Amino acid sequence: MINITTPLNKGTYKQPNIYGYYGNYGGAYIPEMLHRNVEELRTRYLEIMYDDAFQKEYKDLLRDYVGRPTPLYLAKRLSKLHNTNIYLKREDLNHTGAHKINNTVGQILLALKLGKKRIIAETGAGQHGVATATVCALKGIECVVYMGSKDIERQAPNVARMKMLGAKVVPATSGSQTLKDATNEAIRGWINDPLDTHYIIGSVVGPHPYPDMVARFQSIISEETRWQLKEKTGSELPTHVMACVGGGSNAAGMFYHYLDELSVQLVAVEAAGHGVNSGMSAATTQLGKPGILHGSKSLVMQTADGQVVEPHSISAGLDYPGVGPLHAHLYESGRGTFLSATDDESLKAAFELAQLEGIIPALESAHALAALHQMKFKTSDQVVICLSGRGDKDLATYMKVMEGNVM
Amino acid sequence: MNRLEELFTRKQSRILNVYCTAGYPQLDSTVKVMKTLQENGADLIELGMPYSDPLADGPVIQASGSKALENGMSIEVLFQQLKDFRKEIYVPVILMGYMNPVLQFGFEKFCQYCADAPIDGLILPDLPEYEYETEYGEIIQRYGLDFIFLVTPETSEERIRKLDSLSRGFLYAVSSSSITGSDQDFSAVETYLERLQKMKLKNPILVGFGIKDKHTFDMACSYANGAIIGSAYIKAIEDANDVETATKTFLDTILI
Numbered sequence: 188m189i190n191i192t193t194p195l196n197k198g199t200y201k202q203p204n205i206y207g208y209y210g211n212y213g214g215a216y217i218p219e220m221l222h223r224n225v226e227e228l229r230t231r232y233l234e235i236m237y238d239d240a241f242q243k244e245y246k247d248l249l250r251d252y253v254g255r256p257t258p259l260y261l262a263k264r265l266s267k268l269h270n271t272n273i274y275l276k277r278e279d280l281n282h283t284g285a286h287k288i289n290n291t292v293g294q295i296l297l298a299l300k301l302g303k304k305r306i307i308a309e310t311g312a313g314q315h316g317v318a319t320a321t322v323c324a325l326k327g328i329e330c331v332v333y334m335g336s337k338d339i340e341r342q343a344p345n346v347a348r349m350k351m352l353g354a355k356v357v358p359a360t361s362g363s364q365t366l367k368d369a370t371n372e373a374i375r376g377w378i379n380d381p382l383d384t385h386y387i388i389g390s391v392v393g394p395h396p397y398p399d400m401v402a403r404f405q406s407i408i409s410e411e412t413r414w415q416l417k418e419k420t421g422s423e424l425p426t427h428v429m430a431c432v433g434g435g436s437n438a439a440g441m442f443y444h445y446l447d448e449l450s451v452q453l454v455a456v457e458a459a460g461h462g463v464n465s466g467m468s469a470a471t472t473q474l475g476k477p478g479i480l481h482g483s484k485s486l487v488m489q490t491a492d493g494q495v496v497e498p499h500s501i502s503a504g505l506d507y508p509g510v511g512p513l514h515a516h517l518y519e520s521g522r523g524t525f526l527s528a529t530d531d532e533s534l535k536a537a538f539e540l541a542q543l544e545g546i547i548p549a550l551e552s553a554h555a556l557a558a559l560h561q562m563k564f565k566t567s568d569q570v571v572i573c574l575s576g577r578g579d580k581d582l583a584t585y586m587k588v589m590e591g592n593v594m
Numbered sequence: 595m596n597r598l599e600e601l602f603t604r605k606q607s608r609i610l611n612v613y614c615t616a617g618y619p620q621l622d623s624t625v626k627v628m629k630t631l632q633e634n635g636a637d638l639i640e641l642g643m644p645y646s647d648p649l650a651d652g653p654v655i656q657a658s659g660s661k662a663l664e665n666g667m668s669i670e671v672l673f674q675q676l677k678d679f680r681k682e683i684y685v686p687v688i689l690m691g692y693m694n695p696v697l698q699f700g701f702e703k704f705c706q707y708c709a710d711a712p713i714d715g716l717i718l719p720d721l722p723e724y725e726y727e728t729e730y731g732e733i734i735q736r737y738g739l740d741f742i743f744l745v746t747p748e749t750s751e752e753r754i755r756k757l758d759s760l761s762r763g764f765l766y767a768v769s770s771s772s773i774t775g776s777d778q779d780f781s782a783v784e785t786y787l788e789r790l791q792k793m794k795l796k797n798p799i800l801v802g803f804g805i806k807d808k809h810t811f812d813m814a815c816s817y818a819n820g821a822i823i824g825s826a827y828i829k830a831i832e833d834a835n836d837v838e839t840a841t842k843t844f845l846d847t848i849l850i
Contacts, residue, residue, distance in 0.1 A: 206724055214722075214724075214725065215722060215724075216720045216721065216722060216725070217649075217720060218650040218720055218744065219719065219743070219744040219745060219746055219749065219757075219768065220650065220744075220746050220748070220768060222722075222746075222748070222749065222753075223746075223748040223749070223750075361653070361656055361660075362646065362647070362660075371647055371649060375649065375650075375652075378650065381748060476698070477697070478694045478697060478698065479692075479693045479694045479697065479720065480647065480694065481647075481649075482649075482720070487694065489694065489698065491698065492668040492669065492670065492695060492698065492699075493645075493694045493695030493696070493697065493698030493699065494645065494646040494663060494695065495647050495694070
């Protein structure tokens with residue numbers, strides 16, 4: 188059992204206060220129609236999650252079904268290129284190909300404990316949708332995934348996977364028809380059908396307690412990294428941990444057990460798109476202002492009039508105009524270092540990893556790899572990068588690059 | 595006595611609150627639409643401030659908001675339009691909108707502009723009671739604005755009493771746990787409204803969501819002080835060449 192009391196003050200990096208605040212960010216800005224569901228979750232999530240039987244079932248599934256622990260791999264040729272020691276935390280080797288399933292396995296078990304009979308989720312690139320459809324199939328529960336109609340067009344293989352797993356994919360036709368609007372539709376879907384439905388949010392966003400709950404389910408990433416690194420180097424603490432950030436779930440998981448280890452530099456890499464100031468970017472901490480999106484106060488990309496703008500990234504998983512409140516707090520407090528990588532830099536980094544290490548990364552993860560070139564490492568540094576997903580889903584994009592002889 | 599108090603003192607039943615979107619159907623039609631509503635029987639007007647991500651709105655109101663944003667509506671523009679609106683509009687007007695645009699405008703500045711217009715009250719569905727009590731409620735009250743909380747069939751009795759104690763103006767009873775414009779079975783709604791009626795709350799109750807015609811308006815009015823019509827009205831004017839005639843025709847069918 189871990190300590191599950193929540194602080195009344197401004198919260199810590201690891202734990203928001205009881206109203207869901209990390210510093211100035213968080214909270215639960217939801218319409219009354221969602222109050223009962225969110226309040227039920229808020230008052231019960233920690234007690235359910237840290238129940239011994241729950242933990243056993245969760246950990247058993249992670250081991251036997253998801254394939255954890257994922258390896259911590261010393262990438263020797265990549266290390267040589269950067270003249271330091273770079274470890275890859277291989278979340279790409281999870282079942283369904285990304286870290287997303289760590290959270291969906293946890294939330295489906297939690298939904299069952301709450302007596303819910305139906306699951307809804309939003310998805311952008313389709314990774315979270317597939318991970319949700321997968322656990323719903325595993326538990327025999329009805330699953331509805333909201334997906335922007337533009338994303339349905341550009342992510343056909345994942346749409347097919349969700350359907351084959353028995354999920355219903357509902358197109359979000361409002362607004363810009365991408366992840367932001369899929370999330371709006373999922374929330375509206377929850378408002379319309381609140382009683383037996385649980386909403387599995389895929390990132391560390393949304394009203395409290397979602398950011399904290401998702402971060403805790405993803406914290407398995409850094410929990411494993413600590414003992415794995417100790418086996419390899421004799422110390423649980425690297426000098427740097429790095430991860431890409433859209434909403435920020437893999438970064439939250441990679442950072443979690445290092446948040447209070449101040450010797451460890453936390454490096455978050457956002458998607459710069461065509462360049463931070465190009466007007467075609469998704470670098471929320473650089474471009475956003477404090478605001479409210481999808482139920483929490485955080486940094487939000489928006490116009491001067493407070494209308495949320497549509498971001499751009501080549502990676503659908505990072506194409507989000509907000510960022511989780513934990514990350515907004517890490518940014519504002521200076522605890523986190525926030526970098527960004529452009530579409531082109533990330534494509535280059537994806538081919539670099541493929542050809543140096545024989546690993547084809549997801550475009551999202553390639554952003555974290557691209558940022559290696561912006562860092563100055565010592566030869567003695569120990570750097571852990573979260574390789575959050577595999578590149579199969581991005582093959583069409585990679586093929587275009589090769590056809591265009593860009594590389 | 596402000597306009598809302600005056601209204602509820604004068605009239606306790608069959609109060610008709612109609613929702614319209616600022617800047618819809620045309621950017622500069624805001625005041626004209628309100629005037630038409632006032633002339634055709636609306637006791638109270640809920641004026642929606644369009645937002646890119648309106649979580650608690652159904653497709654019809656979402657579409658009107660998108661159109662209004664395309665037309666160039668913003669809070670800044672809205673307050674310009676409201677400069678002299680009290681020369682024509684004497685019914686109470688409350689603004690409905692989402693927190694993000696209001697925060698960008700500046701929360702206190704927003705309240706000040708509302709008081710100057712003057713606007714009578716606010717509905718901000720994504721401002722929860724915790725934030726209201728700790729930060730924003732004091733500002734809202736300082737500028738003399740009423741604030742209206744929502745309750746739903748899922749809201750516990752204890753919480754209904756709390757939200758009633760925080761509300762000023764009226765209490766907004768969401769007819770079902772669903773977004774605006776949806777169809778629903780009204781028998782469950784009647785049970786819920788009866789329960790609210792029996793609680794003898796401090797505020798008058800107006801029922802919203804799913805009120806779309808004479809039948810549903812009459813039903814709501816048999817349990818509450820009145821009702822709010824949103825999507826059905828927007829639908830009635832969305833393709834109309836003449837908004838004034840469409841408004842009259844629509845409200846006549848409700849109030850007949």
